[in-house]
Amino acid sequence: MNFRRVLPALALTGLMAAAPIAAMAQARAHVHGQLKLDIAIDGPTVVIEMESPLDNFVGYEHAPKSESEKKMADDAVAQLRAADQLFKIDPAANCKLGPVALRSAALGLGKTETGAGEGHADLDGTFAFNCTKATEAKFIELGLFGAFKGLRQVDAQIVSPDGQFKRTLKRPATRLAWGGSK
Ligand SMILES: [Zn+2]
Numbered sequence: 001m002n003f004r005r006v007l008p009a010l011a012l013t014g015l016m017a018a019a020p021i022a023a024m025a026q027a028r029a030h031v032h033g034q035l036k037l038d039i040a041i042d043g044p045t046v047v048i049e050m051e052s053p054l055d056n057f058v059g060y061e062h063a064p065k066s067e068s069e070k071k072m073a074d075d076a077v078a079q080l081r082a083a084d085q086l087f088k089i090d091p092a093a094n095c096k097l098g099p100v101a102l103r104s105a106a107l108g109l110g111k112t113e114t115g116a117g118e119g120h121a122d123l124d125g126t127f128a129f130n131c132t133k134a135t136e137a138k139f140i141e142l143g144l145f146g147a148f149k150g151l152r153q154v155d156a157q158i159v160s161p162d163g164q165f166k167r168t169l170k171r172p173a174t175r176l177a178w179g180g181s182k
Contacts, residue, residue, distance in 0.1 A: 030120055032056065033152040035144070037176075041137055041160040045098070046089055046129040054106055054121040056151045061121040063106050073107050076123075079147050083127040086143040093137035095129040135161050139177035142169065 029036070035052035054061045057076035064070040079086065084097040103110035106121035131137070137160070144151055151171070158165040158178045165178040 030122065033150060035151060035154055037154060037156040039140070039156060039158045039160075041134050041158070044131055044134055046093065046095055046131055046134050046137060048083075048087055048125075048127040048129075050125045050127065052123055054104055054123045057123055057148050059150055061106060061119070063108070076148070077102060077107070077109070080123075080125055083125075084129075086147060087127060087129075088141040088143065089129060089131070090137040090139050093131045093133050093135075095131035095134065095137070098128040098130045099126075100128070101126045138179040139175055142174050142176055145171045145174065 030053050032053050032055045035050060035056055038049040038051075040047045040049075057080070058064075058069070058072040060069060060072075064073045080102055081100050083100050084095075089095045101110055102123065102125045103112045104121065104123040105112040107123065109123070112122075112124075142154060144154060153171070154169040154176070156167045156169065156176055158167065158176075160178065162179050167176055167178065169176055
C-alpha cells in the first residue's frame with residue numbers, strides 16, 4: 001500500500017498538476033518509487049532539495065540491522081554525497097558541488113523532522129552547487145535512475161530567473177530540462 005500525505009485542499013482538487021507551485025511546495029507525499037526535487041537557481045548557486053522515501057535508496061525503511069542492510073545504507077549515502085554524479089548540471093552554468101546535507105532519522109543522519117508515518121522512513125537531502133553562470137543552466141542530467149533501481153519517477157519543480165517550471169521524469173528518461181517553454 002502506498003502511503004500518501006497531501007494537503008487536504010490538494011487532495012480535494014484531485015488535480016495536483018494544476019496547483020500553483022507555492023502550494024505544491026507544501027505538499028509532502030511519501031510514495032515508494034517516487035522522489036521530489038525542488039531546484040532553486042538563484043544568484044551564483046543552484047540548490048536542490050530532495051525529499052524521498054528511504055525505500056527508494058536501500059529497499060527498506062528502518063534502522064539498518066544486518067550487515068547487508070548497513071552496507072546498502074553506506075553505499076547509498078556515499079552515492080548521494082557524490083551528488084555531482086547524480087545531478088549533472090548543464091555545463092553552461094559551470095557548477096561545482098558545494099555542501100551536501102542528508103537527513104534520515106532511520107539512518108541517524110542530520111537533523112530530521114517528524115517521521116514520514118508509521119512504518120515509513122524518509123531520506124531527504126540538500127545539495128548546493130556553486131556556479132559561475134548559474135542562470136545559464138537549462139537542464140540537469142539525472143543519474144538517479146541508474147544509481148537507485150527502486151526509483152521510477154522524479155517530480156521536480158524548478159524556480160529560476162526564467163520562471164517556475166514543473167517537470168515529471170519517468171525511468172528511463174534522464175534529462176530534466178526547462179526554459180524555452182513555460
Ligand atoms: Zn515508506
